[in-house]
Every structure is written in structure tokens, then in C-alpha cells.
Amino acid sequence: MPSKEKLLVANKFHRETIVKLDSQFDTHHLWKCSAKEKHELIQMLQGECKAVATGSWECDEIVYELNSLEFIATFGVGVDGIDFDVTGKRGIKVSNTPGVLNDAVADIAMALILATVRGIIKADKFVRNGSWALSLFPASHSLAGKTLGIIGLGRIGHAIVDRALTFKLNIAYHNRSPKPHPYSYYSSISELAADSDILLNLLPGGDETREIIGKEAFLSLGPDGIFINVGRGSSVDEHALIEALDQGIIAGAGLDVYANEPVVPASLKGSENVVLLPHIGSGTIETSRDMGNLVIQNLEAFFDGIPLITEVAQ
Ligand code: NAP
Numbered sequence: 001m002p003s004k005e006k007l008l009v010a011n012k013f014h015r016e017t018i019v020k021l022d023s024q025f026d027t028h029h030l031w032k033c034s035a036k037e038k039h040e041l042i043q044m045l046q047g048e049c050k051a052v053a054t055g056s057w058e059c060d061e062i063v064y065e066l067n068s069l070e071f072i073a074t075f076g077v078g079v080d081g082i083d084f085d086v087t088g089k090r091g092i093k094v095s096n097t098p099g100v101l102n103d104a105v106a107d108i109a110m111a112l113i114l115a116t117v118r119g120i121i122k123a124d125k126f127v128r129n130g131s132w133a134l135s136l137f138p139a140s141h142s143l144a145g146k147t148l149g150i151i152g153l154g155r156i157g158h159a160i161v162d163r164a165l166t167f168k169l170n171i172a173y174h175n176r177s178p179k180p181h182p183y184s185y186y187s188s189i190s191e192l193a194a195d196s197d198i199l200l201n202l203l204p205g206g207d208e209t210r211e212i213i214g215k216e217a218f219l220s221l222g223p224d225g226i227f228i229n230v231g232r233g234s235s236v237d238e239h240a241l242i243e244a245l246d247q248g249i250i251a252g253a254g255l256d257v258y259a260n261e262p263v264v265p266a267s268l269k270g271s272e273n274v275v276l277l278p279h280i281g282s283g284t285i286e287t288s289r290d291m292g293n294l295v296i297q298n299l300e301a302f303f304d305g306i307p308l309i310t311e312v313a314q
């Protein structure tokens with residue numbers, strides 16, 4: 001029987017997938033090691049281990065000390081955890097898991113839109129704390145006829161559009177360049193915000209997008225506007241967002257992602273006008289399984305010497 005390929009697993013990204021990797025490959029669990037043990041493990045694998053599996057949003061930098069590294073298979077679509085300066089220079093291939101998570105993330109985006117616009121969380125508390133016996137819950141706003149402005153309309157964005165259209169929302173968007181579809185294109189985030197009732201962020205992380213949604217965008221969105229973030233927290237100036245919420249510059253926000261996860265600023269936790277989720281966009285059992293299977297398929301393709309299923313262009 002041929003020996004199993006060596007695989008360095010950098011972090012505990014998804015238990016079920018790691019169990020599958022353990023049975024299929026000769027795995028080494030980097031995250032379980034102390035700092036000293038990590039160095040020893042890398043030395044032991046030098047020249048023999050060509051592949052790493054990791055969460056796409058974080059990857060221990062020590063993996064780049066592996067001089068035989070040729071491939072990093074990531075779990076997740078946003079690859080901001082990868083150092084593309086290193087992978088580009090050394091010709092290390094990278095894969096991610098696009099597409100299979102579109103529906104799950106789009107569902108969470110719609111849940112955040114409904115929860116913020118209709119005040120679902122506040123209404124739940126209203127029933128539980130007995131307030132209903134004393135007064136009626138204040139009227140909220142309708143979705144039909146409002147404009148949803150999407151920053152970063154790509155794969156997940158289109159799954160959100162499919163849902164939003166059935167809620168009778170109008171669609172507008174900002175990308176780096178216009179696309180051949182029927183929605184209104186805006187070349188600036190602030191102009192999009194000014195014409196949106198709900199501004200939804202789907203930008204990837206990384207230096208190019210760092211804090212590009214800030215005070216100007218929130219001022220343009222205005223006091224009735226809602227901000228939703230299911231992209232990356234790093235693309236939002238979180239201080240400007242907190243100020244916008246505290247000062248009534250915008251009406252509310254629904255957030256799945258944050259600048260410094262899992263840390264969520266106390267002022268956001270204390271705000272009545274925000275719905276906070278712990279980065280669960282793709283977090284269903286089915287979607288996580290599909291993402292994990294795609295990680296495995298990419299590893300199999302790499303070791304078979306055939307094209308990767310979902311290689312990240314560098
Ligand atoms: P995608 O298909 O690549 O869509 C992203 C869009 O953003 C692209 O269409 C791109 O269009 C646009 N874009 C990129 N950089 C931009 C910039 N600097 N300025 C303006 N527009 C820019 O990616 P996706 O699969 O939809 O995923 C989007 C992001 O969602 C991921 O990167 C990840 O960060 C996040 N995500 C979050 C969760 C969650 O659990 N909350 C789950 C999965 C993914 P142009 O090239 O035309 O600019």
C-alpha cells in the first residue's frame with residue numbers, strides 16, 4: 001500500500017473535515033504544539049511535506065518556514081489569512097472554497113436585514129420582558145420598495161440579490177468596475193450609500209479594502225439608513241461605525257464580522273441599534289461540510305498532479 005501523503009494542518013478550522021483529513025493523509029496538527037514544538041515539527045517535515053490545510057482567514061506564519069511547501073488548501077472563501085507576497089514569490093499554490101457557501105451567507109444577510117429593519121431582536125425582548133402588556137411595539141419600516149446597495153457584488157452578492165428581489169427591494173451596487181447586469185452601478189461607495197436605504201458590505205479583506213467604508217459613507221447613508229456587514233470587518237472603520245450609531249448618523253447596523261474577531265467593542269455590545277452575530281454566515285452543518293469536502297478535493301487534485309478545483313489566482 002502506498003504511504004500516505006504528509007499534510008500539515010495549521011489550525012482547528014472544522015472538526016469534521018480534520019477527522020476526514022486524518023484518515024486520508026499523514027496529518028500533523030500544528031495548532032496543538034507549543035512554540036518550541038512547532039519549530040521541531042517544521043524541521044521534521046522539511047523536504048517531505050508539500051501541503052498545508054488551514055482556515056482561510058488565519059494561517060500560522062510558521063508554515064512558510066517549510067521549504068518544501070508547494071500548496072495551501074484553505075477552508076473559506078476570503079483568503080485574507082494568506083501571505084500572498086510569500087506564496088507569489090515562491091510559486092506556492094493556494095485554493096479556497098468559493099460558491100458552496102453562497103446560499104448560507106445570503107440567508108444570514110437577509111436575516112440581518114430583517115432583524116434590523118423590522119426590529120426582530122427588540123420585539124422578542126419586548127414579549128419576554130412583559131412590555132407587550134403595557135404598550136404596543138413601535139412600528140418599524142417596510143422592505144418593499146427600498147433600495148439595497150451592495151458593496152462588492154460577486155458570488156455571494158448575487159445569492160443575496162436573488163433573495164432581495166423576492167422581498168421587492170431595488171438593487172444598486174459598487175464594485176471596482178461595472179458589470180453587465182441590470183442593477184444601478186455607482187463608482188463610489190459614498191454615492192451608493194446616499195442612494196441606499198440599506199448598505200450591505202461584501203468586500204474581501206486585505207490591504208486594498210482596509211477601512212474603505214468610513215465616516216463619509218455613513219454620513220451619506222443618513223439617519224434612516226441601515227448598514228449590514230457580512231464581508232470583512234477590516235474593510236470598515238469600526239470607530240466611525242460606532243460613532244455613526246452613537247450619534248444617530250445612521251439608524252442601525254447588522255454585523256456578522258468585525259475588525260478584530262472575536263473581540264467586539266463594548267460600545268457595539270451596548271448599542272440598542274445593532275444586531276450582532278458571531279461570524280456565522282457560512283456556519284451551517286451542510287455548508288461547512290461542503291467547504292471541507294472542497295478542501296479535500298483540492299488536496300487530492302494537488303497530490304494527483306491535476307488542476308486544482310478552485311485555485312486562487314495570484
Ligand atoms: P467575490 O465573488 O469575489 O465577490 C466580491 C466582489 O467584491 C467582487 O465581485 C469584486 O468585484 C468586488 N471587489 C473586490 N475588491 C474590491 C474593491 N477594492 N472595491 C470594490 N469592490 C471590490 O467574493 P464572494 O465569494 O462573494 O465573497 C465575498 C467576501 O465575503 C469574501 O471575500 C469574504 O471576505 C466574505 N465572506 C464572509 C462570510 C461570512 O461568514 N460572513 C462567508 C464567506 C465570505 P470587482 O472585481 O468588479 O471589483
Ligand code: 8YV
Pocket residue numbers: 013055056057075076077078079101279280281282283
Ligand atoms: C469562514 C468566511 O471561513 O469563507 C469565508 O471567507 O468568512 C467564513 O466562511 C467560516 O466562518 C469559518 O468557520
